[in-house]
Amino acid sequence: MRMYDIIVKKRDGKELTKAEIEFFVEGYTKGDIPDYQASALTMAIYFQGMTPEETAILTQAMVDSGETIDLSGIHGHIVDKHSTGGVGDKVTFIVGPLVASVGIPVAKMSGRGLGHTGGTLDKLEAIRDLRIEMSKKEFIENVNTHKLAVAGQTGNLAPADKKLYALRDVTGTVDSLPLIAGSIMSKKLASGADSIVLDVKTGSGAFMKTLEDSENLAREMVNIGQNLGRNTVAVISDMNQPLGFEVGNANEIKEAAEILQGKNVEDLRTLSLEIASHMALLAEVFDSYEEAYEALEANIENGKAFEYFRNFVQAQGGDVSVIDDLTKLPQAQYDIEVKAEKDGFVSAIDAESIGIAAMYLGAGRATKDDEINHGVGITLNKKIGDEVKAGEALVVLHSDDAEALDSVQKVLDAYTISTEKVEKPTLIHNIIK
Numbered sequence: 264m265r266m267y268d269i270i271v272k273k274r275d276g277k278e279l280t281k282a283e284i285e286f287f288v289e290g291y292t293k294g295d296i297p298d299y300q301a302s303a304l305t306m307a308i309y310f311q312g313m314t315p316e317e318t319a320i321l322t323q324a325m326v327d328s329g330e331t332i333d334l335s336g337i338h339g340h341i342v343d344k345h346s347t348g349g350v351g352d353k354v355t356f357i358v359g360p361l362v363a364s365v366g367i368p369v370a371k372m373s374g375r376g377l378g379h380t381g382g383t384l385d386k387l388e389a390i391r392d393l394r395i396e397m398s399k400k401e402f403i404e405n406v407n408t409h410k411l412a413v414a415g416q417t418g419n420l421a422p423a424d425k426k427l428y429a430l431r432d433v434t435g436t437v438d439s440l441p442l443i444a445g446s447i448m449s450k451k452l453a454s455g456a457d458s459i460v461l462d463v464k465t466g467s468g469a470f471m472k473t474l475e476d477s478e479n480l481a482r483e484m485v486n487i488g489q490n491l492g493r494n495t496v497a498v499i500s501d502m503n504q505p506l507g508f509e510v511g512n513a514n515e516i517k518e519a520a521e522i523l524q525g526k527n528v529e530d531l532r533t534l535s536l537e538i539a540s541h542m543a544l545l546a547e548v549f550d551s552y553e554e555a556y557e558a559l560e561a562n563i564e565n566g567k568a569f570e571y572f573r574n575f576v577q578a579q580g581g582d583v584s585v586i587d588d589l590t591k592l593p594q595a596q597y598d599i600e601v602k603a604e605k606d607g608f609v610s611a612i613d614a615e616s617i618g619i620a621a622m623y624l625g626a627g628r629a630t631k632d633d634e635i636n637h638g639v640g641i642t643l644n645k646k647i648g649d650e651v652k653a654g655e656a657l658v659v660l661h662s663d664d665a666e667a668l669d670s671v672q673k674v675l676d677a678y679t680i681s682t683e684k685v686e687k688p689t690l691i692h693n694i695i696k
């Protein structure tokens with residue numbers, strides 16, 4: 264088999280065979296196929312696309328290029344969730360204990376963040392002493408005992424994807440739906456869950472800015488999951504403004520804990536219940552969506568979900584007194600109000616700019632070696648549709664710098680205030696099964 268023929272075949276819009284795709288992935292991972300031929304093929308895929316079968320074969324080949332996590336020691340049907348990434352997205356911290364509280368095991372391998380705010384692990388480390396490094400044995404024992412564990416990704420998962428993603432990044436071939444879908448799903452599938460709920464974000468703060476692109480990506484990922492024997496559902500949710508009111512690390516943990524204690528932050532609570540209900544349905548614990556939703560909601564109201572969160576923190580060495588008294592979470596030195604310059608209604612909030620403003624404060628990393636400052640962040644006082652008077656605070660910056668001028672400017676640029684009242688954006692756009 265020759266790489267040259269595979270490139271020409273895809274260039275001409277023909278379907279590649281399993282053997283050809285595997286030849287490429289194996290050869291490229293081992294270093295037998297050079298970057299220039301891999302770039303030519305990814306560019307051909309960019310223009311010609313892939314069939315669902317080709318995409319599934321590509322994904323499986325990327326999974327097989329490295330280790331996979333064996334979760335067979337866990338009792339029960341394991342459901343994972345994955346978000347394509349958004350600002351203020353702390354849904355995992357709510358959904359994990361919530362789903363665990365109805366008896367479904369949640370075994371979550373997560374990463375750190377590069378960008379606006381920390382990743383799941385960085386946010387969790389805002390809880391004093393909480394450990395995210397643990398042996399595989401301890402991870403599995405924790406899931407079996409507490410139904411929930413979150414650990415740092417170990418092992419060499421989907422190395423083919425790592426290499427290909429880096430290549431796509433510098434050759435203008437990131438924005439190909441089959442390549443994105445295969446990339447995300449290869450890492451999910453290597454992490455071992457039986458079923459997967461995808462939270463595909465759409466809007467100004469999302470990877471996919473239009474609903475059509477987000478739905479297409481969701482469809483690609485659901486197809487891959489189904490083709491490779493994992494039940495997969497995608498929820499398309501809005502990211503035209505940050506989710507909830509808090510953006511940062513410690514303050515996001517605080518907001519998640521408050522939801523588990525029954526506080527109603529409308530968008531965050533609704534989306535969390537939606538995702539948790541689909542996870543519970545996939546685990547076949549309930550007969551209907553309505554039954555799942557009701558049981559999960561009841562476990563927020565009766566304190567069970569919060570109890571699972573507390574037990575999870577304790578099991579991973581975290582200081583539970585911080586969870587019992589959320590004011591003990593790390594806090595920044597200064598609170599700086601960013602005030603509206605005119606009367607009107609909030610008509611848009613550029614989520615990405617809010618994320619960048621939080622990063623400037625130290626809540627995220629600009630380079631992979633940066634340290635996260637867990638106490639800094641942003642509290643939004645106004646969201647889309649809210650009325651605002653000149654001089655009223657749009658947000659409060661929690662900062663260790665008394666002025667934080669860059670962040671103040673970024674927040675002012677992020678808000679659009681108009682004279683006409685606008686409706687709140689739709690939160691859940693579609694469910695793709």
Ligand code: URA
Nearest residue numbers: 428442443444446447
């Ligand atoms: N995230 C990934 O993991 N892969 C892509 O290709 C794009 C976003």
